[in-house]
Amino acid sequence: LIAFLLYLFYLVPPIGQLVQGGVQLQQGLAAMKRIKEIEELPAEPVSVAAPRDGRPAGVRFEDVVFRYGDDRPLVHDGVSFEVPPGGLTALVGPSGAGKSTVFGLLERFYDHQSGTILVDGRDIRDWPLAELRAALGYVEQDAPVLAGTLRENLLFAAKDATEEELRAAIARTRLDDLVARLPEGLETPVGHRGVLLSGGERQRVAIARALLRKPRLLLLDEATSQLDAVNELRLREVVAEVARETTVLVIAHRLSTVTGADRIVVMEGGGVRAVGTHDELVGGDELYRELAATQFLVSG
Ligand code: ATP
Numbered sequence: 382l383i384a385f386l387l388y389l390f391y392l393v394p395p396i397g398q399l400v401q402g403g404v405q406l407q408q409g410l411a412a413m414k415r416i417k418e419i420e421e422l423p424a425e426p427v428s429v430a431a432p433r434d435g436r437p438a439g440v441r442f443e444d445v446v447f448r449y450g451d452d453r454p455l456v457h458d459g460v461s462f463e464v465p466p467g468g469l470t471a472l473v474g475p476s477g478a479g480k481s482t483v484f485g486l487l488e489r490f491y492d493h494q495s496g497t498i499l500v501d502g503r504d505i506r507d508w509p510l511a512e513l514r515a516a517l518g519y520v521e522q523d524a525p526v527l528a529g530t531l532r533e534n535l536l537f538a539a540k541d542a543t544e545e546e547l548r549a550a551i552a553r554t555r556l557d558d559l560v561a562r563l564p565e566g567l568e569t570p571v572g573h574r575g576v577l578l579s580g581g582e583r584q585r586v587a588i589a590r591a592l593l594r595k596p597r598l599l600l601l602d603e604a605t606s607q608l609d610a611v612n613e614l615r616l617r618e619v620v621a622e623v624a625r626e627t628t629v630l631v632i633a634h635r636l637s638t639v640t641g642a643d644r645i646v647v648m649e650g651g652g653v654r655a656v657g658t659h660d661e662l663v664g665g666d667e668l669y670r671e672l673a674a675t676q677f678l679v680s681g
Pocket of ligand 1: 449456474475476477478479480481482483
C-alpha cells in the first residue's frame with residue numbers, strides 16, 4: 382500500500398501538470414485561432430469615442446511628391462487635384478499610376494515628402510491621427526468577410542451603433558435580400574466557416590461596415606471581381622446613394638461607376654493628366670478613351 386501511495390504521490394502531480402498542459406495547449410490553440418481571425422480583419426481604423434461631425438469632407442492634393450523609400454522611384458511627382466465635399470469622384474489610370482497610394486497617403490499609412498494634402502481644408506499633418514482616421518471610411522478591394530455572423534461583420538468597427546442605424550445601413554447597401562435569404566438572418570455565420578457571400582455581397586457588406594462608422598469621406602477601392610448584372614446594378618445604386626450623403630472617392634474599375642461619377646481624375650506617370658466627367662474625357666482625353674475601351678470593358 383505504501384508503495385502504491387508513493388507511486389500515486391509521484392505520479393499524480395505529473396498527471397495534474399499534463400491535464401493543465403492540455404488545457405494550456407487548448408487555450409494556446411484557441412488564441413492562435415483568434416489571432417488568425419484578427420489577421421483576416423480588414424485594415425480599418427477602429428471607431429473612436431469622440432463626437433462625430435458628420436459633414437462630408439473635401440480633399441485637396443497640392444503638388445504632392447511621394448516615393449516609398451529613398452532608393453525607390455517617385456510614385457507621385459507633383460499630384461494635384463481637388464474633391465469638393467459630397468458627391469462621387471473616381472480615380473482612374475493605368476496600373477501603377479499611384480491610385481492606391483492616394484488612399485495610403487490620406488490614411489497616413491505613409492507620409493508624403495513634399496506638397497500638401499488637405500482634408501476638410503486642414504493639412505492632414507495637423508489632424509490628430511485617430512481623428513483623421515475616424516473621419517475616413519476605407520473599403521479595400523475584395524474586402525474579406527470576417528469570421529462570425531453577418532451582424533458581427535457589420536458592427537465590427539461600430540459596436541455602439543443602434544439597431545435602427547444597423548437597419549438603415551443594410552437598406553442603404555441593398556443587403557435586405559441577403560438578410561432575408563440567410564437561414565438565421567443577421568445571426569447567420571458567414572465567411573469560410575459559414576455561408577459564402579458573392580463578391581458583390583462582400584463589397585456591400587464592407588461598405589455597410591464602413592458606413593456604420595459614419596465617415597466624412599468614404600475611400601472605396603472597387604472590387605475587381607466580375608459581378609453579375611444584378612450585383613453590378615446594386616453596387617452602382619449603393620455608391621450613388623452614399624455619395625448623396627458623404628464624399629466618396631473611388632478607385633474605379635467599372636465603367637458603370639465612372640459614368641455615374643461627378644468627376645473623374647485620370648492619373649498617369651506620377652501626376653494627374655486630366656479631370657472631367659465621362660463625356661468630357663471620352664471627347665477630350667486619349668488615355669481615358671483607351672482606358673474606357675479596355676480597362677472598363679467597352680468598345681471605344
Ligand atoms: P493598381 O491599379 O495596379 O492597383 P495603382 O495605380 O493603384 O495601381 P499604386 O498601388 O499606388 O498604383 O502603386 C504605385 C507604384 O508604387 C507602383 O510602382 C507600385 O509597385 C509601388 N508601390 C505600391 N505600394 C508599395 C509599397 N507598399 N512599397 C513599395 N512600393 C509600392
